[in-house]
Amino acid sequence: MRLGSKSLRRVVALLCGTLALAPGVARAWRTSLPGTGRARAVATGLSGRLVGVGETAGPEGSQFTVATFDGLTGALSWRKDLAPGSATGVLVDPAGDILAGGFLGDKDGAGVVKLDDLTGNEMWRFRVPRTLVFPGRAVAWGRAVNGDAILAIGRTSVDSSKVRSMVYRLASSNGQIVWRKNLGRRVVVALAIDSKGEVLVAAAEKPGNPPAASPGPQDPVKILKLDRASGDVTWAAYPGLRADDVRLAPTTDDDLAVVGRADLDSPAAAVLLSRTDGARRWRASLGLGGMVSVGAEPEGDVAVALNLPGPVLGTQVSRLASSDGAPRWSRTVASGSGEPCGTSAFFVGAGGDPVLGGCAAAAPTDGFRFEMTGLDGKNGLLRWQRGLPGLPPEPTEDSVPVLGIADAGSGNLVAGGATADAVEAPSFTVVAWNDERGDDLLDPAQRRCRSTIGSAGRNYVFTRLQFLESCFDSINAGTLDLAFDECMLDPGVANKLDRLATRTVNSIRSDCPGPALPGAVSCGSTVYELLDEPRTSGQVGCLLDSDDEVGNDVAAAAYREVLAGKPSGVRSCQTAIGTSGRRIFDTVMTAAVNCRSRGASDLSECIGTPAFETPIKENALAQRDRIKSNCTAANLAATGTCAATLDGLIAPSGTSGCLLEASRVGAIRSARTHD
Secondary structure: OOOOOHHHHHHHHHHHHHHHHHOOOOOOOOEEEEEEEEEEEEEEEOOOOOEEEEEEEEEEEEEEEEEEOOOOOOOEEEEEEEEEEEEEEEEEOOOEEEEEEEEEEOOOEEEEEEOOOOOEEEEEEEOOHHHHHHOOOEEEEEOOOOOEEEEEEEEOOOOOOOOOHHHHHHHHOOOOOOEEEEEOOOOEEEEEOOOEEEEEEEEEEOOOOOOOOOOOOOOOOOOEOOOOOOEEEEEEEEEOOOOOOOOOEEEOOOEEEEEEEOOOOOOOOEEEEEOOOOOEEEEEEOOOOOOEEHHHHHHHHEEEEEEEEOOOEEEEEEEEEOOOOOOOEEEEEEOOOOOOEEEEEEEEEOOOEEEEEEEOOOOOOEEEEEEEEEEEEOOOOOEEEEEEEEOOOOOOHHHHHHHEEEEEEEEEEEEEEEEEOOOOEEEEEEEEEEEOOOEEEEEEOHHHHHHHHHHHHHHHHHHHHHHHHHHHHHHHHHOOOOOHHHHHHHHHHHHHHHHHHHHHHHHHHHHOOOOOOOOOOOOEEHHHHOOOOHHHHHOOOOHHHHOHHHHHHHHHHHHOOOOOOOOOHHHHHHHHHHHHHHHHHHHHHHHHHHHHHHOOOHHOOOOHHHHHHHHHHHHHHHHHHHHHOOOOOOHHHHOOOOOHHHHHOOOOOOOOOOEEEEEHHHHHHHHHHOO
């Protein structure tokens, strides 16, 4: 089967143009959504996309907003404004789909929504009305290791005189309840999930029997560990802290770090609880201060950040030893703003380098800055500090500029929060930063041109393959009388592909106006050499000189036979197989891009490493589940794809199978051809 050699070369080459980036290059950008609002959490999705959630202003109040952005350029991919409310957290499941949680439907409702990562279409939602959230807190929820959602909330009675806390495990496939656990009359303060999927809940407990309906900040916190499969309590512990400012973080050894204060006037403390029975391993005093944050360091160590009181008004960051809680190092990140402005978001990367979000820097003239500070995890030394204009200095939660930080891949960080010229009109803002220096490693002209080539190429591949697969499906349905390799002859498909190619060329030329390109942007020195322009020259651009059989092999793994006349179940099964193959191909390409962006001199340095193989395996298993849910054994065998069984397409190990191999080999071959 042939899909059109020159057009396919353009698909593969434009995609692989993202792999021609110089080693170690990372990019920075800032994107704000129109109107007022703020981003409250960020995450990294598949295919190089980043996700931000929060709220934006709607005609009837705040809207629960989810948006995805191109990881290279920050261009908005899609935006969904759901029911009234506010999204306070976001996670990505193993298949790449998005789980967003928060206040949903109205002020008294909370829950989780699952969205398709490619389109933003809602897949399911789970909402509990009349919920009680501890003052100043987000909805406590997380994701189990298999993609299920864990939601922990207090549910009030109709007259709000009683509260009953519940923990729900929701199936990733449809949002149905897998199990629920009644925690009694408490209010949930925080939730965490360890590497094995065990659920850890912190709940405020009022002294007395029965407890009062509305525990306050001085009430003691009880930690409960729940079995991942049943929700049964494995152990319970009192860390000796109060509900105000309690935060949880499982360590790399799956012990649980808990930070907070014994009461509002006491020094903050960090407590490490044993993963096996909740017994206290150590307690470390952190000193007087406000909000305290916690993260996991390598080798079981704990990183903590404490906002200091005046007159210092900075943030104390410490790394505590796993053995006894003694500080390996401690550093104060100063703030000279004269306002109570410290760390509002805290993140510890995989390498152990802490990153602070807030405005801990020299006094800005424009108020609270959207600022990020990177420290060295080994010694606490300042690596970089960078900022953008933020919000005017008002000591309220709504003036906090940075609310979420995540690893954006390829040596970048992503942060979400708010920026504005006036406090009454903050903007939902997402910013990408380079984690090595806190800024971009390229000059602006190189960055724009290189990033546009990458994002336009990736969009071209996905869109073009979707057009072709739609054509194949129409042939199978009997509505288009063609063979698979004649799809390029269909006027509708040809027109779509021509318009797509024109948009791609125009997009690249808008930021690479040329004819000369900035140095070290790609394989060509001019736009013409890069893009086969002008078309009348008869020359082949360097990004198009690629093996056109790569894409053919990937498509042929799913679409080998015309299925016109066969049952609809067989045809829909083949559609699911095609979508899964395309997603695996994209995951391998993304792993290759990330590998080279981390500084590898050749792709062979990455193949076989966990950083390269793990995301491929996870996505392969997710796509296996997708095929299984859409294909009976009989329908799968009738598709005539490269294997007659699910195990033949993608093995239970997620490391072999003809569909996986076709996508993997094709992507690696493309990467090596254009590297």
